[in-house]
Amino acid sequence: xxxxxxxxxxxxxxxxxxxxxxxxxxxxxxxxxxxxxxxxxxxxxxxxxxxxxxxxxxxxxxxxxxxxxxxxxxxxxxxxxxxxxxxxxxxxxxxxxxxxxxxxxxxxxxxxxxxxxxxxxxxxxxxxxxxxxxxxxxxxxxxxxxxxxxxxxxxxxxxxxxxxxxxxx
Amino acid sequence: xxxxxxxxxxxxxxxxxxxxxxxxxxxxxxxxxxxxxxxxxxxxxxxxxxxxxxxxxxxxxxxxxxxxxxxxxxxxxxxxxxxxxxxxxxxxxx
Numbered sequence: 001x002x003x004x005x006x007x008x009x010x011x012x013x014x015x016x017x018x019x020x021x022x023x024x025x026x027x028x029x030x031x032x033x034x035x036x037x038x039x040x041x042x043x044x045x046x047x048x049x050x051x052x053x054x055x056x057x058x059x060x061x062x063x064x065x066x067x068x069x070x071x072x073x074x075x076x077x078x079x080x081x082x083x084x085x086x087x088x089x090x091x092x093x094x095x096x097x098x099x100x101x102x103x104x105x106x107x108x109x110x111x112x113x114x115x116x117x118x119x120x121x122x123x124x125x126x127x128x129x130x131x132x133x134x135x136x137x138x139x140x141x142x143x144x145x146x147x148x149x150x151x152x153x154x155x156x157x158x159x160x161x162x163x164x165x166x167x168x169x
Numbered sequence: 170x171x172x173x174x175x176x177x178x179x180x181x182x183x184x185x186x187x188x189x190x191x192x193x194x195x196x197x198x199x200x201x202x203x204x205x206x207x208x209x210x211x212x213x214x215x216x217x218x219x220x221x222x223x224x225x226x227x228x229x230x231x232x233x234x235x236x237x238x239x240x241x242x243x244x245x246x247x248x249x250x251x252x253x254x255x256x257x258x259x260x261x262x263x
Contacts (some may be wrong), residue, residue, distance in 0.1 A: 028208050029228070046247050054244070062248050069237050069252050074252055107204065111254045118199045125198040 005160045009097040012153075016093055020084050022149055027078045029086060029146065030070070030115035038119040042070065042112060070112055076105035103161045110150045110157075117143045174181060177220040180220060188241040193226050203263040204226065208253040209235065237262060 002013040015023070032038035042063050043063055047054045080098055098106055118128065128147065136142050202224055209220035213236060225232035235257075236246050243259040248252075250257035 007216065042254070044251065044256055045258070046244070062251070065248070066251055069207070108253070111200065111204065115199050115254055123199075128198050147199070154201055154204060158201075160208055162207070 005163075006097070006102040007102075008100050010094040010100065010103070010160055012098070014093045015084075015096060020096075021150070022146055024081060024084055025133050025146070026109060026113050027074050028082065029150075030074055030109060030116055032116055032120075035116075037121050037122070038116045039116050041119040043067075045143065067106060070108065073105040076102050076111070077109040080105055080106075090092055098157070100161060106157055107154055110154045114147045114150050114154075117147050123147065188240075189237055190259050191231050191234045191262050192243050192250070193244045193258050193260055194223070194235050194250065195208045195258070196227050197256045200255060204253075205255065208250065208255055209213045210251045214251070 001015055001018055002010055002011075004013070014021075021069060032042065043066060045055060046062070048059045049055070081096070082104055084094060084096060117123075121140050127144060130144075134143055193203075205224045206217065206220045207229065209215045209223055210217060215223070223233045223235050236243065240259070245261050247257050
């Protein structure tokens, strides 16, 4: 895989079918799918449990706003990923272009996916820091790889958008 | 009439609301350090150095007080931080 900035887009070129599939799974990976721990991590409490009034207002007014924000980011990412779905040659390497204007949506959705995967599999801090774990021998290993791969993408997007920002500034 | 209990009670409630609050960010092993630094810069307008200092405090101490002031603004900041999926709470300053 080659990753670079190309004009007003971030380009992930020479994506092999495995990495392309991991990218396609980003929007789905943000869904807690009924795992309470994952749902709770996306929508955490705003204050100590003694602050009942704050928590009640939060549930009523803020949480729907957060759900809308997360859904909007996911839709942007899903739209950017569409070119990967129509690959004429499914086993050939492909290229994904992420418009720089969508960087915030990507950062948000990648973070949702990482948090949900980590919560679902209850990864320890040691596991999350073990970036060289291999081979992938289970669903859990694959999810850990996903968390790290999505983190790598986040780092790249951050680096490139901040570099762009400092150039513009 | 001016010193009626109803008015006193309202005054106390208003004072309770206006007492200072603080916004606390808690450690989370999943969020990237660079991401947390970027969020502090965006939400609070911190310089890169200040944002990094708070990020490292979260990482090493488990929490960092990133803002203090009136409740309404504190709630807004916590909402912004949750929008970026950081673990953040508001606390009364005792």
